[in-house]
Each structure stands twice: as structure tokens, then as C-alpha cells.
Amino acid sequence: xxxxxxxxxxxxxxxxxxxxxxxxxxxxxxxxxxxxxxxxxxxxxxxxxxxxxxxxxxxxxxxxxxxxxxxxxxxxxxxxxxxxxxxxxxxxxxxxxxxxxxxxxxxxxxxxx
Amino acid sequence: xxxxxxxxxxxxxxxxxxxxxxxxxxxxxxxxxxxxxxxxxxxxxxxxxxxxxxxxxxxxxxxxxxxxxxxxxxxxxxxxxxxxxxxxxxxxxxxxxxxxxxxxxxxxxx
Numbered sequence: 001x002x003x004x005x006x007x008x009x010x011x012x013x014x015x016x017x018x019x020x021x022x023x024x025x026x027x028x029x030x031x032x033x034x035x036x037x038x039x040x041x042x043x044x045x046x047x048x049x050x051x052x053x054x055x056x057x058x059x060x061x062x063x064x065x066x067x068x069x070x071x072x073x074x075x076x077x078x079x080x081x082x083x084x085x086x087x088x089x090x091x092x093x094x095x096x097x098x099x100x101x102x103x104x105x106x107x108x109x110x111x112x113x
Numbered sequence: 114x115x116x117x118x119x120x121x122x123x124x125x126x127x128x129x130x131x132x133x134x135x136x137x138x139x140x141x142x143x144x145x146x147x148x149x150x151x152x153x154x155x156x157x158x159x160x161x162x163x164x165x166x167x168x169x170x171x172x173x174x175x176x177x178x179x180x181x182x183x184x185x186x187x188x189x190x191x192x193x194x195x196x197x198x199x200x201x202x203x204x205x206x207x208x209x210x211x212x213x214x215x216x217x218x219x220x221x222x223x
Contacts, residue, residue: 033211042215042216043156043213043216044213045211045213056210091156093156098209099143099205099209101158101160101161102158103158104156104157105155106154
């Protein structure tokens, strides 16, 4: 079975550019989570969806960040405009229900110059 | 707000020694999960504990959930080099909000 799929795996961009990260959850999972991981701040929950509906976006740092889940098999996290402090590894995870074990994708390593 | 504290931050052990990491929450948790992240990898789900005082084992790993459901521990017996990585706890509050601990990085001397 395919796990959570994320693309791109690596992204290098310049400050001010738009960045779009993509995620395909495990088929049948109805909860999807976006995380950001840095050495300084650890693993932070940005937003999560249940049945494609955003439930809690209190972790989204600011208006430059937005996330969508148009259907059960696809989600995007967009940063516009990007800033150097957004450099991090962004993980997507999915689960069978919001409080069940989560299965993480390989992550997107983002570097904003 | 809810906090999940994890200690120690780092642990360096000789292969074959035991290892324990502890997780403490400022509030009562509905459940707690444990994850392992290898260097350069992604977190991998290990186990979920739900009941007060629950103890679960996976081979050399023993997981405990405190009676008050505010603390948890992961104990590894006789560590092996394959155990290297960062171990995270993640607590769920009654509001279904997940908070990850800061992790314990385990390194092992062969």
C-alpha cells in the first residue's frame, strides 16, 4: 500500500515567491494534518482537516499561509509570499479519525533564500 | 494553554544499556501516542495508549500511561544501534487537539 505522498520533496525558492506543497493521504483516511518542523520550534501542528473540512487552523502562523483540501485524496499548503523564516521541513500526515495514530509523509524540505 | 513536556532532551547510551524518555502534560489527556523519527526521516507511529495506568509492550519497548493520564513513559531495554532516533510523545486533549512533545534524541555508542 502506498503511504502518504508529498511533493515536491525539496523546494528552493527566493523570498517573495509563492510556494505550494502537495499531499495525497492514505486512501480511506479521513483526517489530514499539516506540520512544520524546525530545530528551534520542533514539530508544530499548522492545520488539520476532518472529512475535507478544516477543523483547527490555530497553528497557521499568519495570513501568508493557507491550506485547502478540495477532496479526500488531495491537499495543498500554500505560502504566499514566502520568507526566509519559513524554511523548514513540512510534513503531511493522515489518520483514520482525528485522535488515531498518524501516518506521516516523507516531508518537503523548503529553503527560502 | 496545554503543554507537553518531554525529558531528557538528549540521551547518549552504550549499546545494550536501557533508555527511558518521559512525557508530562499540564492537563489530563484523552490519549497519548508515541512516534519515532530516524535522522533525516519522518515520524513513524509506534503506539497509542488510552486507558489510565495502561502498559503496552512491543518487543524491547515498554510504554506506560500514568494513572492520572497526565504522564507517560517509553522504556527501551538493551538498546541496539537500530534504536537511534528521536522519540516523540503526542498528547490529545479532551478538545481533540494534539500537542507533540519536544522529543528525546537517542544516540548509541556501539
